[in-house]
Amino acid sequence: MAALALAGLSLGAAAPAAAHSYIVASSPAEGSTISDVPENFSVTANELLLDLNGDGSGFAIQVVDAAGLYYGDGCxxxxxxxxxxxxxxxxxxxxxVYWQVISADGHVVSGEFPFVWAPGDGAVNTPGLGAPPVCGESATEPTPTPSATPEPDEAVAPEPSATATPVAEIDGESVASVNPFYIAGGIIGLLAVIVVIVTVARRQSMAGTDNATPPSSDGEPPADDPGSTTENT
Structure with missing residues (x-):
């Protein structure tokens, strides 16, 4: 399990050394069991700490659970x-708790101590992070909130589209699909029938004229056929 990724941090408890700072108090207390989240994680040295830049450079404190997740706000x-x-x-x-400080003589001192978290009623539990927290960023990994499933809208019947007027059909085929040659052929056939009828009628008329007996030159009706017999009454 990774602890502080800073130079000089030891995972073993740092023993007090001559001329170096050492920890005299902490929150939580070393080896304690707590039921409320403290306001801060902290360590207090026996003397003033050396923060030359005033920005906490070289100082660090990290809190890790048994699963290796990190806690705190990183500030x-x-x-x-x-x-x-x-x-x-x-x-x-x-x-x-892993900590690192710079003592008044400029030496880096680090160490660690355990505690037990036994949350009481109403205690706030915050999800841990997979990496040390960074100051100014969210101290918790956002948990996606399932979005509400939208209720299905009532089915809206589609507006009827304009329907084309059906084309009249001839023998199961639309007029638009009839070949124009069929129409021309029908017209020609009809004209042929008319010509035949007119021709026959004229021939019959001429034949009737030829069969009629012309009158005699003196205007007398033609003599009766000698073979015919006139019955006198």
Whole structure:
């Protein structure tokens, strides 16, 4: 499990050394069991800490649970002999605090200590992070909120589109699909029938004229056929 990714941080507890700062108090207290989230995670040294730049460079504090998740807001503050960071905690269980400070003589001192988190009623549990928190960024990983499933709208019947007037059909075929040659052929056939009728009628008329007996030159009706017999009454 990774702890502080800073130079000089030791995972073992740092023993007090001559001329170096050492921790005299912490929050939570080393080895304690807490039921409320503290306002801050903090360590307090026996003397003033050396923050030359005034921005906490070289100082660090991290809180990790048994699963390796990180907690806190990542904003370290050096004030006199105390190093602190805003606190958050997740599920109940064992936690460890890793810290690093710069003592008054310029030496880097680091260490760690455990505590147990046993949240009481109403305690706020915050999801842990997979990496050390960064100051100014969200201290928690956002949990996607399932969006409400929209209720299906009432089905709206589509507006009827303009319907074309059907084309009259001839023998199952639309007029538009009839070949124009068929129409021309029908007209020619009809004209042929008319010509035949007129020709026959004229021939019959001429034949009737030829069969009629012309009158005699003196205007007398033609003599009766000698073979015919006139019956006198």
């Amino acid at each position: 370290t503050v050096v004030s006199g002999s105390t190093l602190s960071m805003g606190a958050t905690l997740g599920n109940a269980g064992d936690y460890r």
